[in-house]
Amino acid sequence: RFGNRPSLLIVGGLLVFSFGSSTIGMAEEYLPFVPMLLALCVALGYDSMTAVGILCIGYGTGYGVAIMNPFTLIIAQNISGIEETSGMGYRLVLWAVFLAIGLHHVLRYANKVKKDPSKSLVADLEPDATHKNPEQIPLTGVHIVVLAAVGLALAGLIWGLKTMDWYLVEMGALFVGLALILGLVSRLGVDRTAREFCSGAAELTTTALLIGFARTIQVVLDDGRIIDTIIHGIAGPLQSVGAHAAAVGMFAVQSVFNLFVPSGSGQAYITMPLMAPLSDLVGVSRQVAVLAYQFGDGFTNILVPTNAVLIGILTMAKVPYERWLRFILPFMIKVWIVGALALVVAVMIGYE
Structure with missing residues (x-):
């Protein structure tokens, strides 16, 4: 079906995965799609990195700008004392913007690989030959x-x-x-x-072991009461800067914190009781604080090695983490820049 227009797989897949994460909080549910998407991408002349990019960037943009995700947005808004799903208009605009950035990033890479397979970041990791030359069954x-x-x-x-x-x-x-x-x-x-x-x-044994290891890091930090010390230490300086810088600073704090607590709901329960009243002190709305939390949690989900979903997808696709970093870091830089600008605009327009 995708033979004549293979780019439709990228566009359609990324859109579906991003929407699923943004609305109903899909994440672990994507793991069964890895073998299927990997086979399709390789058969269409792309590579395994393209398949992982479709899944992970869809997952990251969906969580980063959640429209009504019950596991992140709704929890954060409830903790902050603001109406559930409020501020949806601005988030819809931002979701479209970040989705466009993700589509451009994956399509640009995939088309480059299709024209010259040697440009693939995983060119030396040959997939099954049956995927390259599928029979017409x-x-x-x-x-x-x-x-x-x-x-x-x-x-x-x-x-x-x-x-x-x-x-x-x-x-x-x-x-x-x-x-x-x-x-x-x-x-x-x-x-x-x-x-x-x-x-x-x-x-899948290696995948299971790595997911367990990623979870172990989170448990040690949580049970060792290290998390509270970290969040108070990195949030303190925000009280002495202006509103615009504070909003961007909240984004940075949440991004760093996601390394230690990759669970979206867990991060909301730990950080928002501090960030919500802090936003009142620095002159930004609590809605902006929630948006900064979403950016910090969602986008870095596809970067930090403690995220079990990311590690599971990479392991199933046999894509080494360091190769993934080479693919995703340029996208992350764009996301951080646009995200910071979006927060500044949110402060300027009085986003509520």
Whole structure:
């Protein structure tokens, strides 16, 4: 479907992932899409970095300028004592701006790789040759059943997350069940289904270990009561600067803090009880303080090595973290500059 206009995969994928994160707070739900998106990108002449860029920049822009994310925006606004989802107009404009920056960044890189594969940041990490030269296999009834089952599973996942408070255990059970059912539907037989399942699980061992390690860092900092000391220390200087500089400073503080607490809701609960009253003292609205929190939390989610979702995606795609930094840092510089300007404008227009 994307053969004649492969860029539609990038535009459509980034838009969907960004919207999902911005509205219903999707994050871990993107992990099952990694193999699928990786195969599509490589088959269309792109590389694995393009696939990771679609997912992560969509995830980052969605959280960075959340429209109504219940796990970040709503929590921060409740803590700050302002109306839920208020200020949506300005955030919608900013979401479009940052989404455009992300699209330009990924499309520019992807087109460069398509024209000259040697320009790929992961050129020496060869993907499976079957992805490079896919066979033209006719769509059969079994394929249709498999696709329908995957679609139903994803719909069930969204329903469970939003209405039944599902999390990792329920998500894992859903996809384990789906894998077993698809193996049988595809007529692999019990033995081969079991072998393929074990092979896939083995490939995810490194991912699971790295996610656990990233979470360990957060637990040590939290249980060691190091977090409170850090946030008070870096927020103190903001009281002695002007309103515009204070807004940008809040952005910087939240960005640094996300390294230690990559959980959006956790960061809101820790920082906003301090940042909300601090905004009153320095002459900026609490809505601006919430926006600075969103920028700092959301955008750096795709930069810090303590974020389990980022590490999970990179590991599944076999993209080394240092290669990812080479890809994402230019985007982050643009985001930091535009984000700082957006906060200055928010102060100037009296954003409430």
